[in-house]
Amino acid sequence: MNGRNVEISLTVNGETVTESVEPRRTLVDFLRENLALTGSHVGCEHGVCGACTVRLNGEIVRGCLMLAVQCNGAKIETIEGVSDSGEVADLQDAFEKRNALQCGFCTPGMLLTAQELLAHNKAPSRDAIREHISGNYCRCTGYHSIVDAIEAVAQQRGRR
Amino acid sequence: MKIVDDNPSALTALDRPNSYIGRAVPRPNLRRLTQGRGQYVSDISLPRMAHVAFVRSPHAHARIASIRTERAKKAPGVAAVVTGADLAKIMTPWVGVLTHLKGLKSAPQFPIAVERACWAGEAVCAVVARSRAEAEDACELIEIDYEPLPAVTNAETAADPATPVIHKELGDNICFERTLDAGHVDDALASSDAVVETTFVFGRHTGACNEPRSIVADWNEGEQRLTVYQGTQAPHMMQNLYAKHLGLAEQQVRVLTKDVGGSFGIKVHSYADEMAAVAISKLLRRPVKFVADRIESFVTDIHARDHRIKAKIGVKKDGTITAFEIDDLTGVGPYSVYPRTSGIEANQVVSLVGGPYTTPNYRAKARVVFTNKNVMSQYRAVGHPIAAAVTEGLVELAAAKIGMDPLEIRRRNLYADDAYPATSASGLRFEKLSHHESLAHLDAMMNYAALRSEQKRLREQGIYRGVGFASFIEVTNPSAAFYGVGGARISSQDGATIKLDAQGNIGVHTGVSEQGQGAEAVIAQIAASSFGVPIEKVRVVMGDTDNTPYGGGTWASRATGIGGEAAWQAGKALRANVLALAGAMLQARPDALDIVNGAVVDKGTGNERLSLAELARVAYFRPDTLPPGIQAELVATRHYVPRAWPFAFTNGVQASYLEVDIETGFVKLLKHWCVEDCGTVINPQLVNEQVRGGIVQGIGAALFEQCLYDERGQLLNGNMADYLVPMAAEMPDIEVGHVVSPTSDSELGAKGAGEAGTAGAPACVMNALNDALRPLGATPLTDMPFTPDKILRALGKV
Numbered sequence: 024m025n026g027r028n029v030e031i032s033l034t035v036n037g038e039t040v041t042e043s044v045e046p047r048r049t050l051v052d053f054l055r056e057n058l059a060l061t062g063s064h065v066g067c068e069h070g071v072c073g074a075c076t077v078r079l080n081g082e083i084v085r086g087c088l089m090l091a092v093q094c095n096g097a098k099i100e101t102i103e104g105v106s107d108s109g110e111v112a113d114l115q116d117a118f119e120k121r122n123a124l125q126c127g128f129c130t131p132g133m134l135l136t137a138q139e140l141l142a143h144n145k146a147p148s149r150d151a152i153r154e155h156i157s158g159n160y161c162r163c164t165g166y167h168s169i170v171d172a173i174e175a176v177a178q179q180r181g182r183r
Numbered sequence: 184m185k186i187v188d189d190n191p192s193a194l195t196a197l198d199r200p201n202s203y204i205g206r207a208v209p210r211p212n213l214r215r216l217t218q219g220r221g222q223y224v225s226d227i228s229l230p231r232m233a234h235v236a237f238v239r240s241p242h243a244h245a246r247i248a249s250i251r252t253e254r255a256k257k258a259p260g261v262a263a264v265v266t267g268a269d270l271a272k273i274m275t276p277w278v279g280v281l282t283h284l285k286g287l288k289s290a291p292q293f294p295i296a297v298e299r300a301c302w303a304g305e306a307v308c309a310v311v312a313r314s315r316a317e318a319e320d321a322c323e324l325i326e327i328d329y330e331p332l333p334a335v336t337n338a339e340t341a342a343d344p345a346t347p348v349i350h351k352e353l354g355d356n357i358c359f360e361r362t363l364d365a366g367h368v369d370d371a372l373a374s375s376d377a378v379v380e381t382t383f384v385f386g387r388h389t390g391a392c393n394e395p396r397s398i399v400a401d402w403n404e405g406e407q408r409l410t411v412y413q414g415t416q417a418p419h420m421m422q423n424l425y426a427k428h429l430g431l432a433e434q435q436v437r438v439l440t441k442d443v444g445g446s447f448g449i450k451v452h453s454y455a456d457e458m459a460a461v462a463i464s465k466l467l468r469r470p471v472k473f474v475a476d477r478i479e480s481f482v483t484d485i486h487a488r489d490h491r492i493k494a495k496i497g498v499k500k501d502g503t504i505t506a507f508e509i510d511d512l513t514g515v516g517p518y519s520v521y522p523r524t525s526g527i528e529a530n531q532v533v534s535l536v537g538g539p540y541t542t543p544n545y546r547a548k549a550r551v552v553f554t555n556k557n558v559m560s561q562y563r564a565v566g567h568p569i570a571a572a573v574t575e576g577l578v579e580l581a582a583a584k585i586g587m588d589p590l591e592i593r594r595r596n597l598y599a600d601d602a603y604p605a606t607s608a609s610g611l612r613f614e615k616l617s618h619h620e621s622l623a624h625l626d627a628m629m630n631y632a633a634l635r636s637e638q639k640r641l642r643e644q645g646i647y648r649g650v651g652f653a654s655f656i657e658v659t660n661p662s663a664a665f666y667g668v669g670g671a672r673i674s675s676q677d678g679a680t681i682k683l684d685a686q687g688n689i690g691v692h693t694g695v696s697e698q699g700q701g702a703e704a705v706i707a708q709i710a711a712s713s714f715g716v717p718i719e720k721v722r723v724v725m726g727d728t729d730n731t732p733y734g735g736g737t738w739a740s741r742a743t744g745i746g747g748e749a750a751w752q753a754g755k756a757l758r759a760n761v762l763a764l765a766g767a768m769l770q771a772r773p774d775a776l777d778i779v780n781g782a783v784v785d786k787g788t789g790n791e792r793l794s795l796a797e798l799a800r801v802a803y804f805r806p807d808t809l810p811p812g813i814q815a816e817l818v819a820t821r822h823y824v825p826r827a828w829p830f831a832f833t834n835g836v837q838a839s840y841l842e843v844d845i846e847t848g849f850v851k852l853l854k855h856w857c858v859e860d861c862g863t864v865i866n867p868q869l870v871n872e873q874v875r876g877g878i879v880q881g882i883g884a885a886l887f888e889q890c891l892y893d894e895r896g897q898l899l900n901g902n903m904a905d906y907l908v909p910m911a912a913e914m915p916d917i918e919v920g921h922v923v924s925p926t927s928d929s930e931l932g933a934k935g936a937g938e939a940g941t942a943g944a945p946a947c948v949m950n951a952l953n954d955a956l957r958p959l960g961a962t963p964l965t966d967m968p969f970t971p972d973k974i975l976r977a978l979g980k981v
Contacts, residue, residue: 042849047316061226064444066393067477071903074393082186097356102219108968115217119209122872125699127216128393134217149916156571162445163699163875164828165940168872 031095034097035060036104044091050073051086053094054101059110062102063133066160073159076132077101102131111138123172125163133159137173146177200779200789203708203718204931207868210704211723212697215981219444224397224414225474232399232470233262235460236318238325239482240300241333243334243555243896244349244387244517247298247327250308252812254324260317264325265309265463267295274462275428276475277453279519280674281669284526287359290350294459300329301349302557303897304482306456308742310462311471328348334555334896338514341552346757349553353497358519359526359551361533363610366544366977371506375497383573386889390562391908394444395475396484398457400464409436411461414443416451417736422728423672424453424522425461440726444697447880448482448562451738453521456483472665481901485520486890487528487562488967489513490569496535496577498542502587502860506544507537507575507608513554513559520560527553529560531566531658534609536574539618539654540596545608550767555896565739567657567942568881572967575653579953581964589652589950590631593622593836613655614827616834618654619920621858624920625652625836629856634840642958648842648853649957651950653943659740659861659935660831660926662781662824666748676824677741678732681710681757683817687781687795688720689757694734695746696726700937701869702742705798708865709747709931713754714761714793715778734818738936742864744831745823748929752821760816764802765793767813785797823929830933831926835859837878837943839951840915844961845978848971850886852915852950857943860922862934871919877940878917883909885943889968905972 028043035058042057049068053059053078066074068087075086075182078100105111114140117123124130133156140155147155152170161169213829242245257404269533276291293307308325312318333347334419340346341356349356372378386884397521399412409431415421416634418438426433434545443450460473475483476662490513505785511532515525529549537545582592587856597618599607631650636646666673680692697703703723711718724730730750758778767775769792777786783793801808802815809815837857843850857874864870887907891899900906923933953963954972975981 045316049320055226058226058258060219064223064394065225066444067903069902069904072393106218107222115214118217119213122210122213122701122868124213124216125701125872125876126393126443126445126577127213127699128220128223130216131219150470150912153911154916159908160393160908160910161392161878162447163876165873165875165877165909165917166914167875167917170911170916
């Protein structure tokens with residue numbers, strides 16, 4: 024398929040990346056396979072489970088529903104990027120302390136989704152937290168601990 | 184017996200200094216997972232690695248007349264096209280039977296179908312290519328002529344003489360049958376004041392792990408050795424299977440399990456496509472990777488439940504339950520799953536129905552039949568959710584019939600807390616359970632009386648809320664009675680090796696594995712406490728058949744109770760070795776010394792005598808300075824298997840509080856409670872989270888999840904949009920409490936906790952629904968999942 028490849032240039036976690044990709048390649052496959060950023064996970068490949076959640080120009084998207092070629096010129100942030108920048112350090116601490124993850128497969132997507140919620144709603148209710156993370160499936164925890172962890176971070180950030 | 188809090192501050196009865204037993208220590212492996220730096224099999228890439236994609240049968244049952252592969256072989260990037268016949272030359276087929284399930288039969292199954300496909304989704308041909316996309320492209324070019332055969336899709340008629348037999352050589356479509364008749368059921372029913380009879384139906388559902396099944400197989404022709412990276416719950420079992428069916432010594436096979444993205448029993452079985460991937464690696468002498476996509480997961484990951492149970496209970500006016508009777512039917516797909524079989528769930532149902540109650544009269548019949556649907560086998564809580572829903576459903580229907588409170592009828596029939604040891608009507612042996620203590624704790628925790636008054640008040644306003652309960656028992660810590668005695672090479676024992684390094688840290692190598700439950704943390708807590716070091720000084724090694732003692736892995740709620748006890752004993756053994764050495768170095772009696780917080784101390788005063796780092800330095804680098812004849816032994820291994828009891832039964836009780844919108848049939852879960860008794864609690868937070876996660880999976884079964892098949896054997900909802908799993912917004916907060924009755928089979932006294940939530944949740948949601956709708960004269964709901972349309976039908980609204 025090389026003859027039909029398209030060259031794209033974008034920023035991923037602050038680094039400029041130029042790659043030749045097949046038009047059919049999804050954003051999450053591009054991140055995982057072209058760039059070896061395996062923190063974004065592939066769960067359902069049809070936009071339901073949220074394991075592939077990444078940030079595109081500041082907003083969370085499903086990495087499996089975007090094509091890499093659509094991201095030409097875009098700014099992408101993944102769990103690796105927000106971990107290294109320290110942006111979600113308090114959420115990560117809270118998830119670890121509260122055991123708000125078991126297998127951890129949903130966690131990168133869950134953290135980015137939680138971070139988006141807290142960016143827009145400083146003091147979300149438990150119901151609002153539950154509603155916001157409903158597009159991110161977790162099969163292990165039953166969600167209670169995740170809600171606890173996000174709620175705790177909202178309170179911590181409110182005190183700062 | 185005692186009640187423990189979420190975070191008890193004091194040390195527990197396991198009286199080591201600076202013990203971590205009973206403390207909510209965060210799991211050491213979490214940071215890499217929260218940073219996206221875990222290593223799941225789908226993340227692994229090896230040099231020269233090729234990708235496998237499968238062509239799967241679109242028919243539930245068909246003869247494979249021909250496979251034309253020429254065009255696919257010429258497609259870009261394709262390394263090979265492999266058929267069932269190709270793999271049959273290098274890998275032997277398997278038959279999923281266990282000798283202790285008498286009469287259980289199945290047919291030989293091949294890694295890729297040979298001549299005949301027996302369910303829609305069975306692999307018929309494989310393409311190996313440079314990338315998964317190219318392999319899938321080439322799959323489109325394979326031409327297969329199928330001759331459709333009659334498909335058996337109705338379990339009710341599968342054993343009828345008029346129904347075609349799926350595997351002619353078996354003679355019929357019956358996989359397994361079991362009957363049991365204890366006491367005098369007919370007399371007991373005849374002497375009852377009321378008899379309730381109903382049929383319970385359990386939807387076929389599946390685990391829907393977030394990470395699909397994944398495998399990387401690497402046959403090294405130069406080493407004559409196979410390395411398999413696999414997200415499995417049982418690395419040593421898989422090592423045995425690959426070796427056995429490829430004709431290798433087990434020593435030639437290494438199974439490595441790193442991070443696993445959810446398992447729940449789905450990843451404890453052999454799968455034909457994974458066996459095929461391993462065989463393909465050997466055939467092509469290069470690493471290959473197979474990651475199931477979501478539709479492949481739905482049509483090949485084992486399904487579970489799908490039972491239809493006709494059930495009966497007799498009860499006296501005073502609440503005494505006189506008898507239980509069940510007739511269970513389940514259709515398990517065309518093969519019994521290897522090596523744990525597809526007979527265990529029905530077998531468990533027969534064993535577990537009526538289990539919490541003293542009722543001596545119990546009759547059961549179970550029939551397991553073959554069908555042309557995806558295979559079924561053990562998924563989290565195997566049989567328990569079915570048995571609990573039948574038992575607890577009957578108990579609450581009986582209570583309603585005689586006008587008795589659902590907790591009161593339980594109080595009158597549950598085994599008394601001082602009645603142990605006890606043997607159930609079905610022959611289960613209970614060492615020590617705490618049904619009444621648990622029930623009392625639950626009653627207080629949920630403020631039952633207040634809920635009932637709230638319910639009454641709201642009913643008058645046209646708001647229909649229900650409260651439902653489920654007492655349950657859970658099989659944990661299985662001995663060899665589970666699989667070993669049936670001839671399967673599935674280890675019930677587990678080992679732990681603890682090594683002291685040259686800086687005074689320890690490495691703990693364990694046969695149990697981690698899929699998110701927290702086994703790594705629990706093993707670290709136990710080893711740190713037993714040996715005497717801060718937990719930061721413990722590193723746990725697991726999931727590697729080359730580098731861990733032989734063990735069973737993590738399933739059937741065994742990792743803490745069995746793997747944990749091995750680690751406890753290994754820690755003690757290493758402590759004894761270290762103290763012997765320290766005694767020689769310090770000219771002290773070893774029994775006057777102890778290890779506390781990473782240092783050898785005087786037992787009496789607690790004063791530090793020697794750091795472990797210094798002891799290790801001398802032992803490893805200056806052994807010449809030790810007294811003559813002293814050899815430091817700084818590695819210790821211990822193994823453990825339960826011997827006194829075939830299983831360590833746990834118990835508990837759950838409650839659900841919910842509201843039904845009687846116009847739409849929608850259910851709002853308001854709150855859920857669980858009190859359970861898993862013996863010694865090593866890490867209360869991890870136990871609570873196992874319970875919560877398990878409950879939500881059970882709620883999924885009760886309200887949402889079902890693999891829907893049409894009459895031709897086609898799965899209709901094989902995607903995450905149409906197969907509903909619980910989402911955050913629909914789930915309630917869940918309160919968890921504990922009663923502690925340790926098993927005396929081990930020093931730790933820990934039993935398992937992984938399945939208690941799933942065992943009881945469907946039953947108590949069902950009971951709560953029926954409680955909510957009872958004043959409206961609704962037909963009791965007994966057909967899971969309880970979707971809004973079924974609720975409206977029960978209300979006579981549609």
